[in-house]
Amino acid sequence: MRIIFFAFTFFLFCSGVIRAEECDKERVCAMTKKMSPFSILDKCPSAGPLIVQCKQGGNKTFEKLPEPKFVDNGDGTITDTVNKLLWAKSGVKEKRVNFKDAKKHAASATIGEISGWRLPTLPELATLLGNQRVLNASGKKAWVKSEFDDGRGQHYWTTTKCTEVSYIEDRYQKKICQEGESAVWLIHFNVGAIFWQFLNKPLFHIWLVKSL
Numbered sequence: 001m002r003i004i005f006f007a008f009t010f011f012l013f014c015s016g017v018i019r020a021e022e023c024d025k026e027r028v029c030a031m032t033k034k035m036s037p038f039s040i041l042d043k044c045p046s047a048g049p050l051i052v053q054c055k056q057g058g059n060k061t062f063e064k065l066p067e068p069k070f071v072d073n074g075d076g077t078i079t080d081t082v083n084k085l086l087w088a089k090s091g092v093k094e095k096r097v098n099f100k101d102a103k104k105h106a107a108s109a110t111i112g113e114i115s116g117w118r119l120p121t122l123p124e125l126a127t128l129l130g131n132q133r134v135l136n137a138s139g140k141k142a143w144v145k146s147e148f149d150d151g152r153g154q155h156y157w158t159t160t161k162c163t164e165v166s167y168i169e170d171r172y173q174k175k176i177c178q179e180g181e182s183a184v185w186l187i188h189f190n191v192g193a194i195f196w197q198f199l200n201k202p203l204f205h206i207w208l209v210k211s212l
Contacts, residue, residue, distance in 0.1 A: 023047050029054035032180055054180060062165045068127040070147040076111045078147055079212070085124060088117070088208035089137065090149040091156055095206075099184060099199040102157045102206045109208055117208040122160035122168075122185045124209060126194070129187055143192030153190030156207045160185045162196060170194040 023044035031040045032054045040047055068080040070087075078087045088111055097105065102119055109117045128148060133141045142153030161184050162177035168185065169175075170193055177183055177196040185196050186204055197204065 023050070025050050025053065032182075052178065060164065060166045061168055062123050062126075062160065065123050065127050068145075070145060072147055075114075077114065080127065083124070083127065084212040085127075086114070086210045086212055087128070087148070089147075091154055092206040092208070093151065093154050096203050097206065098202040099157055101202070102204070103159075105206055106208055111208070114210075116210050118210060119157055119159045120207060120209040122158040122165060122187075122194070125156060125158050125187050125207060128207075129189065129192060129194075133192070142189045144189040150189050153188065153192075154205045155186050155188035155190070155203075156205050158185050158187065168194050 023046065028040060028044060028047045028050040031043075032051060037051050040051060044050075065083050067082065068085075069082045071079045071081055072089070073079055076089050078089050079085070080087065092105065092109075095105075106117045106119050109115070111117075128145050130143050130145050133143055134146050136142055136144050136146050136151075137149040138151045140151050142150050144150040144153060161181055162179050163181055165185060166178070167174060167176045172193055175195060177185070179196065179198065183196045183198050185194060187194050
């Protein structure tokens with residue numbers, strides 16, 4: 001019997017399985033920030049309910065900013081005089097990047113002599129989202145406000161993570177994100193939709209903004 005017990009203990013040690021009492025919520029939540037659910041379950045086979053709790057992040061949506069008033073500055077930028085924001089007139093459409101590279105690009109970007117740019121939050125970027133498809137400054141139709149240039153509409157990163165906003169309701173449906181720190185919300189101006197995606201996906205574009 002002792003031989004069987006020690007053999008089982010050795011198996012658990014070698015397989016990387018963590019003892020049940022060590023798979024508490026605090027540890028499992030920490031693991032969700034670095035590991036996939038399947039990898040967590042390999043180490044903590046009974047952690048399924050805890051993974052769900054960690055990823056839910058409550059029941060939080062976002063509050064819209066006041067209705068913006070946009071002024072074209074004639075230099076490739078647009079000022080929102082209500083929310084005190086300076087926007088690039090056009091998104092960076094020539095490249096698709098992951099979230100980390102998007103933040104790097106924004107931090108080093110310049111428009112004319114203007115620097116100090118960043119990625120927008122979801123409430124900020126949502127002020128550019130129109131109620132219908134209209135002609136924008138490019139001469140093409142998209143769901144972006146008419147002062148801006150986004151062609152037929154692209155999808156753009158925001159910095160709002162699923163820990164901050166766990167669900168949204170756009171013109172299509174209610175969307176829930178349970179991916180915690182590993183995902184953020186985006187806006188797609190081609191279809192007028194808000195959705196979430198994982199940070200490491202090199203699929204989306206950059207829209208520059210800075211606070212005034």
